Structure formats: structure tokens, C-alpha cells
Amino acid sequence: MKTILFYFFVLVSLVLSGNLNHVCGQSVAEISAIENPVVQLEAALQLPIRFDGDTIKLKNALAPILELADKKRSVALKWVYYMRMADGFSIAFDRINLSSERYYRLAEQLLRVHPDAELEMLGCAREGYYNFIYRRVKEAFPFFLRANDLKSKVNVKKIPLVVKHYQFMASFYSYIGDQANAVVYLEEALPFTKPASRERIDLINSIAVYLAKDSLNHQAFTYLNRAMDEAKLAKDSVWIGIISGNLADHAWRKGEKEKAIALVKKNIELSVRYNERRDAMRANLNLANWYIERKEWKLAEQYVMASERLIEDKPYFLKYKMELAKTKSNIMRGLGRGGDELKQLHLYLTLKDSLEKRMNDKEIQKMLWQRESEKYNRTIQATEEKRIRTKRMYQFIGVILILIFAIVVLLVNKSKIKIKMRNTLLERDQLALAYEKQLLDQELVILRNSLTEFTDTIRQNDVVIQQLRQEVIKISESDPAHMTQVTDNLNALLQQHIMTDERWQKFKHVFNKVYPAYLTQMRQTYPKVTENDLKILALLKLDLSNASMSELLCVSVEAVRKAKQRLKKKLEQTED
Template structure:
């Protein structure tokens, strides 16, 4: 921190501790004529924008909360004046929230004034297009309702806050990790463990200034998995919380995390592993005055002692619970478990009357707890309905916005289309006006040249087609002559004329195959059926062999050497598995 701000902080704390009364009471020359109007908030304007609101809030908490309503509001008026004079809209918005906090803390309940100022903060942020602040104050009114158990109202504001945070971008919201944790805490408290885990995990993605809050978040995820009986994951998160607590040397959280680990082993009935953890939890809780946590650890120790028939230990633990003081010890859930254990203890010690008495108390309390659970289930259904209603509202709003955008786009498109049509008409008239003179001559010259090029291409193409037709017709004439019953010599002469045609290319080979097929129908198919491993090159070799072409001529036609032809024959022999005393010529002649 820069020295300047360190000194300013020191002055604030000195003032709060009452160490500067004389200095404050003496008249001091002031450079600013309006400094008196800010009162003790005058020091706030010295802080940078990034920490001004936090400093003002801390000063408010340590002073204004303790004042009478009229005096507190006067002081906050001074802070509002300061915010306006230095043009700090965010600070001005925060003052509304401080007013809401004042009435909430002092009335200790939901009240019209707190609600009014919470809404004022939200509206001010929205009017000044401060999306981040809008989300923050939507969140703060949600927590306000949550603290006083008005969860239906709280969920509505939580969903609106989340929507604002999303619009602003989570990374742009200061302390977003804290807000996600508080949302997770709300869902955990209302029994929506899936959403609780979702936002607790989301909280861990962002750096939280308070290390204890990070430990609490990790511990909460462990509690969720414990509730779902996923003990492996629960232990993993509890151990992570414990390691972080040890690193931070946070004794309270060391005790809590240790107890939670013990509770998992207890639920798994791994009592020998649970005992040391539960014992540490009990001792740490007593040390730091956490009587309810100590009592919960004792309940588990009592259950283990009864299970292991260590009744004296169970008696001692019961006596300790009776000596502890805490409002939470009167909660129905705790009393239900305590009465059940007392009934089991007296049953094991043979005191049947006392066992029956506590059994009746247990059953009566259990019915009360079931009724409470039913009411909580109804509350969860209401919250679920509120979430679905809000989500449907968002869907409807988006649909309306999309329809509005579509109408706007249609109108804009129509206007653009009209403009284009007018432009085209104008441009057409302009072009028509310019078609005289050189423009018209140039266009005619270009059209004439394109016509000449087209005629030349057509002529070349016609000549090419004519030449190809002559070659094809020559092949056809030769094949027709082969169909006439000539002598062997005459047929051979005709075939020789055919084979003088070059057949190396794929196109020529295809034509050759067609012509060859007319002389020797089915030759290629029979060859493939009998020798499925042969290739297209092998077929060419076999076809030329069938025509009794010598190796040199064959080489010329195939575009290879005579030696290449010999090697091709050898490969063919291997493919068709031909014995040494059988020639390729004889095999081919039989196809």
C-alpha cells in the first residue's frame, strides 16, 4: 500500500479508537470551504476509487450503526453530499445500501425502511447503467430476506442478481467469489444441494480475499457430499479444508474439519477411525466456545460408547451435554437424537422405565421434526416454483425482445430495400444516359470480340470431336470385320492391326477392353473370378498374351522394357499359383 494511503488508514483507525479527540476538537484551518459538511466522512475522499466504498462502509459500521436513527441519517447525508461533490456515483449508490443496513441491524427484522433503501440502491444503479452495482445490490437485498427467513422473496432477487452478474461478466464483479458462496449457502440452507454445490464450486474459481471463507466453501462442498452419502468425495473435501486450515493456523477450522472427518467415519461405522477425530473436535469446540459443535461431537461419542458397551463413558458424555449452554441445543433435531441415545443408554443399563420415558419423548420429538421437514419440503417446492417462474419470465422477455428486434430489422430492411430500388432506378437512368458515344462503341466492340472467340472455340471443339469420331469408327470397323467368319490367318491379321493401336493410357485401355470384349466375350470377368488376386496390370498382360503378342511388342505397347514384361509374368505366376510345368499361355487360352 502507498505510504499516503497507509497514513490515511492510520488516521481512520486512530479516530475510531478515540486517540485524536483533542486534535479533532481544536479549530483547524481548512483548505476546502465545504469540508464541514462531510463530518468524519471527510477522510473518505482521500482514498482511491478502488477502496473508497469499503473504507466508507467500515467507517459507517463503526460509528453510524451505534447512533440514534436521526443522527445516523444526518451522517449518511454528509456522505451522500461528499459522493455528489466528487462525482462518485458508486459511492452515492452505496449510501442507500448503508441506510438499508442501519434499519435492518437495529430492527433485527425485515422492515419497510430497509426494504425501501435496498430498492433505492437497485434503482439508482439501474438508472445510471451500473450493471455490476445493480447485481451487487440485488444480491444484498436477497441476503437481507434470506437472513430473516423470507426465502421466497430471497430466491427472486438471487436469480435477478445472477442475471445481472452474467450480463456484466463474472470476472468484472469485485468479490464475485463471496457472492457465489453466499448463494451456495442459501441453497444449502434451503435443502437444494445440487445448486449449493454448483455455486460453491463456482466460488472456488475466483480468488477470495478471506482465507476462512475459502475453507468454509470447501467444507460446505464436503457437507453436501456427506448428505448425499458420497463419503469418498466428502472425505476428500474435508481433508482439503483441514490442510488449508492447518496452513492458515486456523484452530477453529482445524477443529471443525477434524470433526467432519470423524462424522464421516462415524456414518461409515468405522468407529476406531472416528474416535480420535471426534475427540479432537469436542476439545477444540469447548476451547473456542462452540458448545453446539461440542454437543454434536458428544452425541457421536455417546453412540460409539453404547455400541462398544462402554456405558460409563456414555454416562460421562451425557452429563457433559447436560452442562452445556446453547440455544441450538433446544433445536428439535438435536433433542430428537439426544432422547434416542438416552433411551438406548437406559435400556443397556437395565433401567427400563427411564428408557421408555425417553423413547416417548423421542417419538414425540421425531413427529415434530417430520412435520418441520414437511414444511421445509413445501418451502423447497415454493422456491422451485419461483425459480421456474423466473426462468419462464426470462424466456418470455427474450422472446419479446427477439420479436421486437425482428420487427425493427424488418422495418430497417424494408427501408434499405426501398433505398436500393430508388438507387437502382436512378443508376439505371444514369447508365442509360451514358450509353451514347464512346461507351456504346466500346460495349459493341467487346460484344463482337466475345462472339468471335466463341465461334473459334466452337470450331476447335467440333474438329476435335470429328477426329475422335474417326478413330472410334476405325476401331468399330475393325471389330465388325472380326465378326465375319474369316480364316485364322485373316483373323490374326485383323487382330494385329487392332493391337497396333496404342493402349497404354487408361482411356485407351478402356476402349481396348471394350473392343477386346467383343472378340472374346467374358474373358476379363472369368479371369477375375478364377484368379481374384490379379490386378488391372495383370489383366492387360493376360489380354495381350491371349493375342499371342511377343515380349518386345508387348513391352512397346505397355510402355515398359522386355525385361519388365518377364518380371510381370513371374509376378503373375506367383499370384495365380502356377506350377512350373504349366505355361501362362495355356492358362490364358482356356479362359
Template structure:
């Protein structure tokens, strides 16, 4: 009987040991790690799920040794892990996650360790960024940016990951300089020969490629490709080869660019990275159009269009596709399709431009908020210093009167310094505003030049269709007359300046010719909108025929309208 009881006891203990072995004892694991930073990294990398599900009660119990540990960084990690778990459970910004982040920040502040303060700032900012609460994320990333200058990044847990999050955020709000700065910092702390290293190197290359700094972009793509080859990461090998192909294309080496791009398409499709495949196929279509390989270009476009989605992100790619289709149709002599695709291109291009304008406005708003927050930080920091000096002066005022006087003088200098800083920032804001206005004027002039170029191109097409129509009528080619007449009518309708187009054009014209409309309305207060259109188009040195097509009236109508306008202007001048 005693033997049976001992066997049962052994089996129960064995089963208990097996169950315990499934989850490593956190306290034992931490005691086996001597370095405090590595202890924090070990905890932040823990899987917070139990059987694939986030269980907050289980997690609190499992992580309890962190609260009892002498390492304050582990206590910070405890609340950071609970915050991560809560965000997964709610899958949105929520008060529970916010409360955990507040507790983590409180412990980090109490510790006085800058490297600990950095963790909740970045992770809370990225939590808001994940759910696209950009305005809420901004203060935390800005505070982290200031703290990065003071902290020892060698002592920051998972430094590469946290710096990469900062870079992702700054890139999203349009601050490429900051994004590059943090990606370059991150690559120095990323684990060697890992996907994370490749990802960061590729991101740096992408930013340089966007700025047309191809040599630097090529350098970082090559470095990433070396890591991918060493680790036999075929996905990244394909992506980076495609990116290098884009650089070769930009430099004019189309043959090598085609080879690398087609390899990238195969790799992207194999690993279901359809967006990258779509972008690369459009690039190949552009090369084929430039080389007048129309059938191949159409094949690339057809394959790329399969991966278009009805999302704002794809607008620019649809615009590029319709522009290429218009070129192909025109080259193949298919005027009807060319006009259709050109109209589609104009429609999508307008939408793309509106989207870009909206993004620029949003980014400007975020940058303004960042500037305002930085100013608030500066003022708060100065106020904190003033309060500290004030408290110190009160505590020793009865002992050291002279020291109190010195502190008062110091405060006065601080006020002057704050005013000086504020004045300098105001001056900088004025300079930035002037630069923005100058850039807007340059863009408006470019758009005006594009508008005039499109008018000339459309006029050429209209004249060509007119001649063809006349020839067909003379030669009694009745089967072609209707077709040509329909194409001509479609072209005239698409070319004509509607009220909507007029008001968009009027805004653009007012930017490139400031004061013109104001001067006209002051001199001729009763001028009609039609006469104002006539004056504006005449100001651009357009001939009567072009004006007639734009206004949708006859050539004689334009001449008579000009005569009546000159008569009214002369009469107004005589009255004055």
C-alpha cells in the same frame, strides 16, 4: 498580544486537524486507489456507524463524495451502504431500505455494467433472507443467478462474499446443487488464509458429508484445516478436526474418530460453540453404545442434554438421544426405563418427521416459485426482445419494408420457440412430479416395513413379559407380579392402535396398497370401521395374537370377529 493570538490560532487549527484525522477523508482515500473495483470494495467495507451508532444524516454527509465520483459503481455503493444502515436502524424489512435498493438498482441499470447490477440484486436478496422473507428474496437471487452466467466475476466487488451469500440462500431452500456451485465459485475469490476461506471450505465439506461423499468431504475439511493451522485459528482447527472425526466414524475408524471428536468438544466448549459440542457428544455417545460402554455413553448423553434448547432445531437431536437411552436401558435390563425412553423416542421421532415433512413442503413451494419466476423471466426477456424489434420496425418501416417482413417472420419463430420451451418445461414438471411420487411411495414402503418390524419387536417383548408374569404367578413371587403386570399393561397400551394411530396408519397403508380401501368400500359399502381395521391388518399377514394386541381385544374376540366378517362377506357375495 500578536504572539498570544498566533498561539491560540495554532492550537485551534491543531485541534481541528486532530478531529478531522479521526475520520479519513473519503475523497482523498478514493483518489489514492486507482482500481475501480478496489474503490467499491473499500467503500462497501466501511464502518457505517459513528461512535458505535448508525447515524443516517452523518452517513449521508460522509459518503457524499461517492455521488460526485465518475465511477458509477461508487454511486451504487452509496445507496447500498444507506440501505444497510436503514436495515440496521429498523431491524426488519422496511420501505426506506427498499427505496435505497431501488435507487442503487436504477443507477446500476443506467450504467449498463453487469457487474454493478449484480451487487444490488444479491444484497437485496440477502437483506430479505436475513429477515426470513424467503418469497421476497427468491426473485433477486434467481435474477442474480442468471446474471452470474454473463458477468465477469473477476470484476465483481467482494465476489467471494456475495457468492457465499448466494450459496447460503440456496442451501437454506434445499437446493444443494446450487449451493455447492456458488461455494466453489466463492472459494476462488476469497482472500487467501482467512477465516472466510476456512468457512467456505468447511461448508463445501459439509454438503459432501451430508451426501455421503466422504472422500470429497475429507478433502475440503483437510484444505480448511491447513488454512486454520497456517493462521493459528484454534476455533476452526477444533471444528474441522471434529468434522474429520465424523468421516472416520462413518468409515468405521472409531478409535481415531473418538480422539478427534473429544478434541472438538473441548475446543467448542472453550469458545462457547455449544451446538457443535452437543452434536459431537451425541456422536461419541453413539460410538459408546455401539461398543457397549454403557456408563460412558450415559455420561456423553448427560453432557449433551445440557445444551438442548426448546427449539425445533433440537428435535432431531432429542430424538437421537432418547433412542440411545432406550438401547442403554434395554441392555442394562431396565425394562421400565427402556419402554419409557422408547415411547419418548417414538413421540419425538413423529415430531421430527412432521417437521421434516413441513420443511420438504416449504422447499417444494419455494422451488415451484423459483420455476415460475424463471418462466416469467424467460417470457419477459422474450417480450423485451419482441418490443425492441417492434420499435425498430416502426422506426424504419417506411424505409425498409423488406426488413419489416423479416422481423415479423423472426417474431413468429420466437413464438414457436416460446411454446416449445414451455412444452419442454411442462414435460419436465411432469417427470419431476412422477419422480416425487415414486420417492414418496418408496418412503411409504420403508415406513410400512418399520411399522411391521416394530410390531414384531413389541410382540416379542409382550410375550416375554407374559411368560415372566406366568412364572411369577406359578412361583408365588407376589412382589414381582405387580411390577411385571404394570410393565405388560404399559406395553399393551403403547402398542395398541388408537384412533389417531389408525388414521395415520390408514393413510400410510393407502399409499403402499393403492386402491385397496376403495375396492373394499365399493364391494362392501356397509362395512364398519372395525371390520375395515381387521381386513387391513389381515392383509399384512399378521397373526391373530398380534391383531388382538393391536386392537386391544382378546384372541377369541379376533377369531369371532373374523368368523362374523367371513359370514358377512359370503352373504354379500351370495346377494350379488
């Protein structure tokens, strides 16, 4: 056997044996039917794994759990399978082994893919305890550090077998001298124990023991009384005896010696009756030392011999062997047996040297734990600082991207506004052009009507002029007196009818409005045409007769014909 302290052995044997309560007897089919996930995991974690070192039977026994996990695609059940296989190989080999560590690594890899804070904490606690009970204390440090770090991030109600796992943590912290943290774990686990159960009694008693180690005797006494009440309620004689022994120590320190002796004797009686050899050994040795203080040497010898008969040849009992040798040496001196006193004193010193070596190793381990804790905390702090820096960098990048996005949005909006304004201006210009065109069209209609009216007026005037001329001829023969008036009217009408240069310019302006670029194009196409030719072309465009043209231009009809012939010749020459 490896060097294993008793209370470590008790706890690990309870968990690894798979015989914690009635759930152990459940089959995989029954486990599959459990709806509550935490209860289901607790049932799976308590499947039997002791097969007298037969690892084939172990694999066959746990194979249905793996099949169930694959069938249900349950990460938690697969993790339980890896944990129980690691436990099984640990029991089969009773030492550190590669198979157990391989299954621990498989469980770790599983949770990397499917993170679960509760399972990760339990995995670290179990692997840390696996190293711890086989005396690889330094190797256990990282696992307990990680488990303790995860404690604040888990929901304790989701942790299967929370009492046992928190007992793992408490045992380790008590070993390294951190009794306060050990008490915290046990107090958090206490609500999950059943009233008047051995588990609850054990937990309360352990809290009292840890408080006593920190010299918090008053609080320890309170917890011992609570434990005794639970033990009496459960009618558990074994625990009544154990707690009686612890209360006896407290009574002796207070000076209540008779009460202390009575309690220890009760402890011895119940421990012997229920075969609790280790507790009976400790109680007998304790009582022997008290009788030495009272100088009752025979009674002291009687109880020290009873204690010696119960000591086993195991590393855990080294401390008690040393105390036994010291006690026997004191008794021999009291009885006057000098030779036996020296012999026991020599044995005591030998055992003390051996134990001190181990205690020194323990102190070194405590120092290593402190160093590892500081290193772990620095790593965590560095990781957190890096995470904060990374977060800030991402926040800075995010702000920059938001600013860039905002600038782009502003630019786009500004561009849209410009386009909208441009479109608005364009629409306004188009409306202005349309309005201007409308005005021009209206003006053109007016001018065209005016030109038409002008043409009609010319034609009417031609008729009136002809009539007046005929009337002049008639009147000149019949009424010379009226001749003057008619002649005046005719001259006045002719004066209004004749197209002077001023009237031509006004006429040409209107004509160009109605027939834009007509005259300009004629002048460009036929460079030889004169201004008088342009008049003829304009009047021809209005479809006026030669007579009308002659009246307008104040020339004879024959002159108009000749002018038209000359114009025609110019045009033909230009075309040739």
C-alpha cells in the same frame, strides 16, 4: 429472535456487522483516496453500522458516504450507501422493516437509470438473503432467481466482497436442496480468498459439507483434507477442531472407529478451549451416539450430558434437542432405566412432530422454489422470444427500408442517367445545330460572295457591252469585214448577260439565301407586285443601275424607268 439456522446467522452476522477485516477501520477520507473501484466499494461496504438500535447514529455515520457519492457523482458509492442503510435498519430492528425495504427500492431505482450488472446481482443477492434469514423464503425467491440469472453476465473480478456474496447464494441453494449449485458458487469464490485465511478454510469446509449432503463422500473427503491443510498452515485451532469433527464422521462411515473417536475428542477439546459451544455440543452428541453403538453406556451418558449442558433454548437447536432425547432414551434402555427411557422417548416424539412440521414447511418451500424457478424461466424464455420477434421485426423493417432506399437510389440514378442522356442528346443536337449553322454561315458567305461576284460581273459586262457597241459603230464605218466578228461577240455576250426565266430562278434561289424572306415579305406586304416587279426589287437591292437592269432584262433604259415608276406607284397604293 426469529427462527434462524445457525450457519445463516453466522454468515449474515459477518456481513451485516461490518467487521469483516481491517478495512472496516478506514475513514471516509481514506476510502475516497482508494483508486481501485472494487477495493473502494469493499471498504465502503464494511463501514460499521451497529449502533445498538440507534438509527440516528446510523444515518450520521453513513452520511459522509452519501456526500462523497454526490461529490464524485459515483453511482456505485450511492448504491453502497443504500445497501448499508438497509443493513443498518435490519440490524437495528432485527426483523423485516419498511426502512430497509425503502433503501433496497432506492438502490434498485438507481440502477434502472444507471445499469450495472455486477451491482444489480449483488443487490438481488443481498435483498434475497435479507428476506431469507428472516424466514420470508418465498419472498426471497425472485431475488435469488434474478441474481443467478445475472451470474453469467457479470465479471466476477468486478464484484466487491465476492466471497461473502457468493456465500449468500450458496447458503440459499443448499437450503433448497440444490447442493451442486451451492458448490459451484463457492468454487468460483475460492480463488478470491487468501491462503491460510479463515475465510478460505470456511469456504473449503463448506464445499465438503455440501458434497457430503449429495453423498459425494470421496470428493468431500478431499476437500476436508484441503481445509485441514489450510487450517494447520494458519495455525487456526478452532477450525482444526471443526474439521477434525467432520473428518471423524467420514472415518466412522469407513469403519475407522478408533480414529473417528480420536478426531471427535480432539474437536471437543479445541471447541471447548476456544468457546465454540455449538460445535462442542454437536461433537459430544455425535460421540455419545458412537458409544451407544459400542454399548459403552456410561461413556455415552457422560458425553450426552456434556452435550445437553451446551444446548441453548433457541429454534436452531430443535433438531439437536430431538437427537438428544432419542440418544438419552437409547442410553436409558441400555442402563435398564425404563421410566426414564419412556420419558425421553415421549420428549423425542413431541420434538419430532414439531421438527417434521418445520421440515414439511421446508419441503413446501422447495416445491414453491421449483415452481417459481419454472415460472421465472418461462418468463425469461417468453421475454427472449419476444426480444427475438422484435429483433426480427426490426430486421424485416430494416430490410424493407434498405430495399426502398435501394429502389429510390436506382430510380434516382435512372433519372440521372435519363437526364444525362437527354443532356447528351441536347448537346449533340446543339453541336449539330451549331455545325449546321456553321455550314449555313459558310454557305451564306459563299452565296454572298457569289452574289457580289455576280453583281460585279454584271457591271463589268455592262462596260464591255458598251465598249463593244461603240466598237461596232466604229467598225461599221471603217472595217465592214471585221463587223461580223464584233457583232457576234456582242450578241454572244448579250446572250450570256440576259436574265432568262431559268437564270432568274437560279438567281432568285441564291438571292433568297443571302437575303432570306426579302422577296417573300415584299409579296406578302405588297400583294399587287408581279414576278417582273420582284426582279426589279431584287436588282435594286443589289444597287444596279438602270442601264445594267436594262441589259439584264433585255429592255430599254426607258422601259426600266417606267417599270420602276409603276412599281413605286403599286407600293404607294398598298401603303395608302
